[in-house]
Amino acid sequence: MAVIALKCPSIEVVVVDISKSRIAAWNSDKLPIYEPGLDDVVKKCRGKNLFFSTEVEKHVYEADIVFVSVNTPTKTRGLGAGKAADLTYWENAARMIADVSKSDKIVVEKSTVPVKTAEAIEKIMTHNAKSIKFQILSNPEFLAEGTAIQDLFNPDRVLIGGRETPEGEKAIQTLKSVYSQWIPEGKILTTNLWSAELSKLAANAFLAQRISSVNALSALCEGTGANVNQVSYAVGTDTRIGPKFLNASVGFGGSCFQKDILNLVYICECNGLPEVAEYWKQVIKINDYQKSRFVNRVVASMFNTVANKKIAILGFAFKKDTGDTRETPAIDVCKGLLGDKARVSIFDPQVTEDQIQRDLWMNKFDWDHPIHLQPTSTPSNEKNVSVVWDAYEATKDADGVCILTEWDEFKKLDYQKIYDNMRKPAFVFDGRNVVDCDKLREIGFIVYSIGKPLDPWLKDMPAVA
Numbered sequence: 496m497a498v499i500a501l502k503c504p505s506i507e508v509v510v511v512d513i514s515k516s517r518i519a520a521w522n523s524d525k526l527p528i529y530e531p532g533l534d535d536v537v538k539k540c541r542g543k544n545l546f547f548s549t550e551v552e553k554h555v556y557e558a559d560i561v562f563v564s565v566n567t568p569t570k571t572r573g574l575g576a577g578k579a580a581d582l583t584y585w586e587n588a589a590r591m592i593a594d595v596s597k598s599d600k601i602v603v604e605k606s607t608v609p610v611k612t613a614e615a616i617e618k619i620m621t622h623n624a625k626s627i628k629f630q631i632l633s634n635p636e637f638l639a640e641g642t643a644i645q646d647l648f649n650p651d652r653v654l655i656g657g658r659e660t661p662e663g664e665k666a667i668q669t670l671k672s673v674y675s676q677w678i679p680e681g682k683i684l685t686t687n688l689w690s691a692e693l694s695k696l697a698a699n700a701f702l703a704q705r706i707s708s709v710n711a712l713s714a715l716c717e718g719t720g721a722n723v724n725q726v727s728y729a730v731g732t733d734t735r736i737g738p739k740f741l742n743a744s745v746g747f748g749g750s751c752f753q754k755d756i757l758n759l760v761y762i763c764e765c766n767g768l769p770e771v772a773e774y775w776k777q778v779i780k781i782n783d784y785q786k787s788r789f790v791n792r793v794v795a796s797m798f799n800t801v802a803n804k805k806i807a808i809l810g811f812a813f814k815k816d817t818g819d820t821r822e823t824p825a826i827d828v829c830k831g832l833l834g835d836k837a838r839v840s841i842f843d844p845q846v847t848e849d850q851i852q853r854d855l856w857m858n859k860f861d862w863d864h865p866i867h868l869q870p871t872s873t874p875s876n877e878k879n880v881s882v883v884w885d886a887y888e889a890t891k892d893a894d895g896v897c898i899l900t901e902w903d904e905f906k907k908l909d910y911q912k913i914y915d916n917m918r919k920p921a922f923v924f925d926g927r928n929v930v931d932c933d934k935l936r937e938i939g940f941i942v943y944s945i946g947k948p949l950d951p952w953l954k955d956m957p958a959v960a
């Protein structure tokens with residue numbers, strides 16, 4: 496919304512939320528999320544044509560176009576538990592919009608939602624809306640965190656789905672006229688509602704599938720002595736495949752990939768397509784396998800036990816340049832190590848201690864509910880978890896170091912100093928292929944790097960998931 500305000504000075508944008516503290520943060524000097532370039536954009540427009548407010552109903556009443564980006568958590572109980580999206584918040588938003596509206600509106604589905612949600616929303620709105628006309632559009636967002644502003648300034652495409660009626664077409668054109676103020680015509684794709692909704696799930700499923708494919712190969716590389724970097728480079732030079740998104744890792748995380756694939760799986764099952772559901776489910780299974788394979792490597796290398804050993808965790812965010820920890824592989828890796836009674840000392844340049852502690856005891860899928868609806872309890876492993884603000888502090892007297900996020904600063908650390916302050920033998924487990932293995936081995940480390948030829952030490956200590 497901030498980018499729309501920046502690129503369209505004649506449009507007034509009001510971002511509304513029921514959370515007072517969140518809106519206060521958006522109105523302050525310290526924005527509630529870390530995203531490179533966002534501060535600048537907000538500063539340029541806030542108070543001019545960009546506003547943040549808790550007066551939800553007033554601003555919805557005044558708006559011509561309402562973008563809805565409420566949470567759509569994975570259901571944890573009832574029909575479709577563990578897979579289907581819980582649309583409670585969406586339904587409440589739709590009812591509220593219908594209640595307060597006194598003029599025709601375009602309602603834009605911005606949260607990623609399962610196919611055919613727009614139809615359900617349309618029903619709720621038209622049955623509650625007296626004589627007012629609503630047009631529902633689906634306008635899925637493809638930005639990635641850490642590069643959000645650049646992705647919005649220069650997207651590969653903008654997708655707008657709507658009803659194939661004259662009114663639907665008119666609504667599509669209205670939204671198109673917003674984006675066309677900075678995005679070339681040819682990059683704005685228009686489709687029917689269902690295609691737009693399904694395209695978002697499909698794009699994320701394809702992206703996640705690439706990572707699971709290269710991660711599956713990384714296990715085979717370790718087994719055979721191939722180097723996954725060389726393999727993915729060779730594969731990616733085929734122009735039909737392309738070089739991006741082929742980095743082997745400890746696993747993908749983030750708020751979208753797993754959730755969207757689970758939704759896709761559920762939709763396949765509901766449509767009587769169990770084989771197709773099983774096909775996509777495998778992308779998640781390989782991701783889980785990759786995380787437990789990593790933990791097993793750590794435990795097996797350290798004489799089959801990490802009990803009471805200090806393990807430094809460098810990086811907790813699900814990728815670099817963000818403080819976001821939703822579904823980060825670091826959660827499962829830390830839980831695995833804590834399950835084996837390790838002491839973990841965590842450093843991430845952008846994630847707070849409070850967030851890490853909450854992530855380590857929260858139930859699966861809890862993160863997607865508003866914070867005041869998340870269960871409160873005390874972390875059981877708390878005494879074995881410490882969060883520190885410096886990589887050297889985290890690694891001091893540690894037996895092993897796990898690199899779980901590819902922050903640039905981890906490449907530039909003084910590994911000689913780290914080695915000197917660690918217990919011996921000193922291990923580095925690189926879950927993101929960021930360190931120079933040869934240099935670290937020269938210093939004296941035993942190094943494991945995903946999908947790379949194994950250290951002789953590790954060859955003698957095989958780990959199976």
Ligand code: UDX
Nearest residue numbers: 636637638639640740741742744747748749751813814
């Ligand atoms: C993703 C999609 O890219 C975006 O289009 C969509 O709108 C939202 O979901 P995001 O979750 O922000 O974006 O991050 P992304 O860059 O896609 O990374 C997801 C995960 O995959 C991260 O944990 C990342 O580290 C991992 N990843 C990515 C790999 O392990 N290897 C790769 O080669 C690329």
